[in-house]
Amino acid sequence: MAHQIHKVAVLGAGVMGAAIAAHLANVGLSVRLLDIVPPELTKEEAAKGLTLESPVVRNRFASNGLSAARKAKPASFYRAADANRIELGNFEDDLAKIGDCDWVIEAVVENLAIKQSLFERVEKYLSKDAVVSSNTSGISIQDMVKDRSPEFRRRFLGTHFFNPPRYMQLLELIPGPDTDPTIVTVMKAFGERVLGKGVVLAKDTPNFIANRIGTYGLLVTLDAMKKYELGVDEVDAVTGPAMGRPKSATFRTLDLVGLDTFFHVAKNVGQNVTEEWEKQAFIVPEYIEKMLENRWLGEKTGQGFFKRVKSGGSSEILALNLDTFEYRPRKKLKSASLDAAKAAKGSAAKMQALVYGKDSAGLFAWEVLKKVLLYTANKQAEIADDIVAVDNAMKWGFNWELGPYETWDAIGVEKSVLRMRAEGETIPEFVEALLASGKTSFYHRQPGEVPQFYVSSGAYRAVEEPKEAISLARLKEQGKVVKKNSGASLVDLGDGALCLEFHSPKQAIGADIIQMVDVAVKEVSANWEALVIGNQAPNFCVGANLMMMLMEAQDENWDELNMIVHQFQQAAMKLKYMDKPVVSAPFAMALGGGAEMCFPADRVQASAESYIGLVEVGVGLIPGGGGNKEMLIRAIEGVPEGVNTRLDPFVQKAFENIALAKVSTSARDAQDLGYLRSTDGVTVNRDFLLYDAKQAALSLAKAGYTPRQQKPIPVVGESGAAVLKIGVFGMKTAGYVSDHDVKIAHHLIRVLTGGSVPRGTLVPEQYLLDLEREAFLSLVGEPKTQQRMQHMLTTGKPLRN
Structure with missing residues (x-):
């Protein structure tokens, strides 16, 4: 077996088959999605003069499955373009095409006879190196292929995805009695690393585990x-x-x-x-x-x-x-x-x-x-x-x-x-044996060590873990904490890489985290090869400490607020221009300040399921930690230098992302929106995220890292601002936004266009940061903004006022 999977055929375009095909396309595989030929025309097809021989009719079930996957909520695809990796067909005309596929997945109706008949046909065309599997949720793996050849049975197993396949972590692998153990090993590794699944091996019993x-x-x-x-x-x-x-x-x-x-x-x-x-x-x-x-x-x-x-x-x-x-x-x-x-x-x-x-x-x-x-x-x-x-x-x-x-x-x-x-319950022998052996728990854990689990022999055995699965909790138990305060820690990841971990409530950014960023920059610069920003909480970071900001604003502590925002901005700048590489590893929600902790990094290694966005307008603010500046840079950096290109459309994209509080639906979508660059990495299995981020950081260091240098930024100035304001006026006239929304938008426009300067002016980053901080402080003092902040803290929902 070649042990390489690049092209996959999914047989059956129902809810599960189409959704499996979508996730395979998400991770970059080429997919053929096939289903049966319809037995009769629909009224719509007949009205168009189509026949049962028309390709659009013959592929109808596969086409309908793909259409349903495109429309699914939650979304089946990371981004709409991923659907282009799926080729449609049917069992009559296209089954022979599975011959160039590395993996064939059956996902037809849960009927043993139908599956057996399909596998009989599949065997005629299957490549000699291809894996073939069933997505059955409970039919016997052995029974499905009992009449197939020994070679077919050797390459056959169950691959039971859970619905929806993009989001549910579990993949049950069910070997049959004749399945080659090497294929099980290969598919387990492929499921974990490429598909991002948590893989368990199940026995061929009714409905598995x-x-x-x-x-x-x-x-x-x-x-x-x-x-x-x-x-x-x-x-x-x-x-x-x-x-x-x-x-x-x-x-x-x-x-x-x-x-x-x-x-x-x-x-x-x-x-x-x-x-x-x-x-x-x-x-x-x-x-x-x-x-x-x-x-x-x-x-x-x-x-x-x-x-x-x-x-x-x-x-x-x-x-x-x-x-x-x-x-x-x-x-x-x-x-x-x-x-x-x-x-x-x-x-x-x-x-x-x-x-x-x-x-x-x-x-x-x-x-x-x-x-x-x-x-x-x-x-x-x-x-x-x-x-x-x-x-x-x-x-x-x-x-x-x-x-x-x-x-x-x-x-x-x-x-x-x-x-x-x-x-009066009968205790299973397995449990009685545990207690009879003098043990009182199924798991045995020692701080800093891999957990052990009870086996029927009466002993404990170490849990098998992929080498790529870094545990910050275990590293901390091993005494690998270099520095820490109430909001963040610096943890030694090994090999010269240091991790900046947030552990404040909800990983919200406050003075303690900002302080630890300063410590991290000095520590890594002096003693380490690279810095990774990451953690293993439910979310990467949901933004700045909103409660703290509201309290300071209500107490009119403007100097204090100005200092905190300035320190946040400067911390981001120190990360951006430090003399060692920085890689940020976001996952789940990376919102507001969470996004702003990704932007300064040399590279971002994001979990595929990363929901990144600058959402401050939802509480009546604009980003305050350099997010506006960084979105502007990202928007215009693709424009060729020396070309007389108007920057307005690119600036407008940055404005829309921030003003509409757009949040990515995946890391790939974040690349389309401009929150991430095309050069940033994506890890499908979050368990491997810190490992991948560490490797990316060390690779930059080993390649001879050269610190970045500040460059002046071209702005569109007052004339560009006027264009954006016309659009906002139209939104207000149409009743889509309130007066306060307009005020927020005008502050944002001033920052993104460079304020009171002519078009084409080159400004330093600090100039834009000063405009940003001024706008942020102005808005946080607005009563309506404070109402929005209070409402968000109380209800968790945005207020439109």
Whole structure:
């Protein structure tokens, strides 16, 4: 096998097939998306005079799949242009074209006979080095290819993506009994590094790992709900973040997934397991069958367990009463144990507070969790080789904060097992063996060391981790902190690279982080090869400390505010012009000041899922940390020097990005918007982001880094400002913006055009920074801006005033 994957064929253009094709295109692969030839014409096709032989008709299903992926929300593509990597076709005319593909993925309907028939045809055209796989969510991998040749079976495995494939981290690999282990190794590495997935190896059992446990957990939740007489909204209050689960909890998750999909998965497990108790466990309640009959499937049909209704210009979410089958206003669950869980710090403390509570919410949570943990341990040997695969599958596939075994450790294995025994439960042999060996946890962790996990032999084994997965927490446990204060730390990444890590609340930029930037510049300049700016929090940085700025403004501490903004600007300039390379590593939200901490870097190594933007206008401000200047530089740097080109269109692009608070939908989109340069790198798997940023920084250092030199910036001056102001006037006349929006826009225009100077004037960066700071301080003193800031802090939403 050549072990190179550049071109992929996806067979089946339904929701999953098209979305898988989209993600493959996102990461730069060439994709063929094929589906069946339609059996008959649509009315629209007949009206156009088309026939069943017309190519547009024959490719209709593939074309419709791609169209749906283009329109999907959340977006399937990183950027619209990525769809151009997908070539459409059909099984009759184009199946032979899979011969030049390195990987063929089957994603047709979940029907064993149909899959077997398709694989029979695929084998005729498959390249001798190609991998072939099925995206099945539960059909036996072995059964699908039992009649295929040994060579085909050697290259065949299950590759189960979770929906939506772009965003869901889990990829389950399911080898068959004849799959070449080398191919499993190759596909695991490809899934992690190229596709950005968290890959787990699952055994060929009904619905594999995540859907098997997740579906069981949902069904026992439905049983416990009836026992404790709770409503769907009350269950969701318990089974969300308080239990370390997503905000969508139970019933909102079912609505998002679709009740038809849930029913299919549950039915598949029930039909394929052998023990009678387990068959009974996967029988869905009658009310779900009734909802299926009513087509109350959830989000895709507009109603399920919840329904959004509009009344008097506002909307309300109603909850389904499963006794009356009528929708009612949602109720707030009153529970001491739930309140205690919400107040607790950390997932472990939250779960302990909840499941050991004595009220109905606590007893309900215990009932659900107990059954899920016992079921998982019961099925451990059947579904996976180790507990790490199971925990990761549930974290990556269902967005649990802790996997089942991590959860068991969190609530105390000994304590919980004693309670289970007292309640008459049979403890799985796997768990009894753990306790009999004198161990009290499934994981063993020593500060600074790789975690170990329990194996059935009674011993612990180190968790296998990719070498590219840097853990800042572990480095800090190893004593690798060089400097730190309340908001940031400098951490030794090894090989001469230092990391500037933000750890203030929400990584908001305040005086402590600005101070640490100064320290970092001096420290790296004197003792290190390169600097990486990054962290491993939920978001890179959501901006400056808004509360601090509002308080200073309300107290009219203008000198203090001026000093803070000036220090932020100068910190960014020091990063930009220091004598060692700087690489910034943004991910998730990098907004406002977060974006401004990326702009000074020599290079940005961004997570593919990076949402970058200058959003200050949402709180009545403009960027204050050099963001306007940097967007202007980025906008005009592509204009050839010495060419008599008007800069106005380029300046307008920068103005629109800031004035409209445009936020990128991906790192690739950030490149299109100009927040990132085409030379900046993109890492698809966020677990490898710091490693890639470190390598990029060290490569700059090893290449003989030359510090950048300041250059004067050409501005369009007052005449260019007049053009932009005409556009703002049009927006105001049309009623799209308020008077205060106009005031903000005029301040922004003054900065971007260089103020009161003629067109073509060359100005230094500091001149633009001074204009920016002046505008920022002027706006922060405006009552309407302060109202916007207060509203954002209170509600988390922008105010239009």
